[in-house]
Amino acid sequence: MKPKATIQNVLQPLLNKLFNQNLDISDATNRVVIHTLRHTFASHLAIEGTPILTIKKLMNHSDINHTLRYAKLMPDSGREIVERLYE
Incomplete structure (x- = not known):
């Protein structure tokens, strides 16, 4: 069964590509999220x-x-x- 598309699932990869490159996943201060x-x-x-x-x-x-x-x-x-x- 295919996972349900949510705003989070759709937008987060785009935000990662645009703003979060080279940031550690645990860097909550600088990461852009929904x-x-x-x-x-x-x-x-x-x-x-x-x-x-x-x-x-x-x-x-x-x-x-x-x-x-x-x-x-x-x-x-x-x-x-x-x-x-x-x-």
């Missing part, structure tokens, strides 16, 4: 000011604490609102 793409996606959402609860939903995180790691990348969106109070 999770790297998820992390990059969530980071870009945060940088663009996407609400944290929207990121949580899109990432399908069960716990907001998993999502809060991206909050540090978010622009200071509340600052303009507070400054407008005193104009």
Whole structure:
């Protein structure tokens, strides 16, 4: 029986060819894996000011604490609102 094609099975060989040549398989710090793409996606959402609860939903995180790691990348969106109070 042929193994079921998954995103992991299809994309990881391509990621290895493009980014992971000459890296040891145990080099988790520098290897590009599918999770790297998820992390990059969530980071870009945060940088663009996407609400944290929207990121949580899109990432399908069960716990907001998993999502809060991206909050540090978010622009200071509340600052303009507070400054407008005193104009």
